[in-house]
Amino acid sequence: MLNSQPQLDLVFQALSDPTRRAIVERLGRGPVSVSQLAQPFAMSLPAVLQHVAVLEASGLVRSEKVGRVRTCQIDSRALSVAGRWIQERRTTWERRLDRLGAVLAEQPD
């Protein structure tokens, strides 16, 4: 869940690379194997695996090996709307309290 700044930084660092963004977009359409994931990219399987590892460390993606096939999918806990929603709730209240402070400041002592 995106409830801490270090986690957010990891997520954004993971997404700062165009290949990894493309991987996330592809996984947004459903889970696929690493070799399927590699197909549209002109890069080796190990290179793709390295990108997947960065995405996994950020919590955005999770992968599972069944037999000889490693399947990747978006980890909804990191990218979940619920996680975002909670963050937005907090931000909403922080903004409200900022405005409350401004309203109070306008009032005479």
Added chain:
Amino acid sequence: MHERSVVHSTFTIERTFNRPPARVFAAWADPGLKSRWFGGGTDDAPIGLDMDFRVGGLETDRSEPGAVPSSGYEARYHDIVPDERIVFTYDLSLGGSLVSVSLATVEFHPAEGGTGTQLIYTEHGAFLDGLDDPELRKNGTGGMLDELGHWLERQAATA
């Protein structure tokens, strides 16, 4: 069809205001004052906050007609201790679906060493599956990419 899910979360925000507790409390109790900071409306166009500030009283705030997605806020006051505490619950809906139900407490403490107020806002929420709508999820991802853009700008600015 939505995947059913419930996510629980708690957060606390603390603020200190340079006004005594009675003044800060009044900004929550007076509809005219509250509508100026609560919903993001401007002084020219305050939001349509409909509030009944008493124990058992309800408060509602709806998005403007035609807003997409439409949103709704509905609250009930459970405890009101003037200048000290407000306890309320509220639910939020988005596009007609209930997305969260929350219990919120607002505590007003005299700030240490002065006449100000320390305000502590704490919210416990249950966030429901209504949010896991594919379209909303996509928007969520889009929002995340926007944040990425801001983050990159900040990185560039501090480099």
